[in-house]
Amino acid sequence: QVQLVESGGGSVQAGGSLRLSCAASGHTYSSFCMGWHRQAPGKEREGVAAIDTTGSTSYADSVKGRFTISRDSAKNTLYLQMNSLKPEDTAMYDCAARLWYRSEYNYWGQGAQVTVSS
Numbered sequence: 001q002v003q004l005v006e007s008g009g010g011s012v013q014a015g016g017s018l019r020l021s022c023a024a025s026g027h028t029y030s031s032f033c034m035g036w037h038r039q040a041p042g043k044e045r046e047g048v049a050a051i052d053t054t055g056s057t058s059y060a061d062s063v064k065g066r067f068t069i070s071r072d073s074a075k076n077t078l079y080l081q082m083n084s085l086k087p088e089d090t091a092m093y094d095c096a097a098r099l100w101y102r103s104e105y106n107y108w109g110q111g112a113q114v115t116v117s118s
Contacts, residue, residue, distance in 0.1 A: 002027045002107040004095050009112030020112055022078040022095030029076040033098050035105060036069060036080045038091035039113075048093070049080060053100050058072050063089075085116045 009018040020036070035050035049069035051057045057069050068081040078095050093112050096105035 001118060002032075002097055004097060004107055004109035006093065006095055006109045006112040011115040011117065012085055014085060014087055014116055014118050016116070017081070017083045018085065018114060019081040019082065020093055020095075020114070021108055022080075024078065024097065026075045027097070029071075031099055032071055032107075033100055034069075034071060034078045035096050035098075036078075036093060037096060037105075038077050038089075038093045040088075040091040043091075044086065045094075050080070067105050082114070085114075087118045090116050 003025045005023045005092045006020060008018060010018060012018055023036045030053060036048040037045050038048050038076045039045040047060060048063055049057065049059045049067055051071055059067060066084045091114060093114055095109045097107040098105045
């Protein structure tokens with residue numbers, strides 16, 4: 001069983017920064033690809049950033065240059081550094097994990113709310 005627990009959400013003014021963390025337990029962390037997703041009210045969930053087992057990263061166009069995904073294997077923790085936040089970044093953010101050979105994420109955290117005011 002894999003457990004993912006997010007922390008670090010909150011409220012910030014536009015232009016500010018937040019860092020989300022996702023602590024993982026119950027699995028061999030290095031075998032998993034990890035990602036951050038978000039869902040705003042009335043909108044579908046979208047992928048924000050992902051990092052694979054080699055450390056290669058990818059980002060949604062809407063966050064490129066502002067968000068940075070990283071992982072600390074020693075701490076079994078995934079991070080999302082969010083800078084230059086905009087009101088449209090307001091959403092519930094979830095971290096997710098999948099074994100490297102799977103195409104879809106099958107483990108999800110409980111979510112962390114991020115609210116950006118103008």
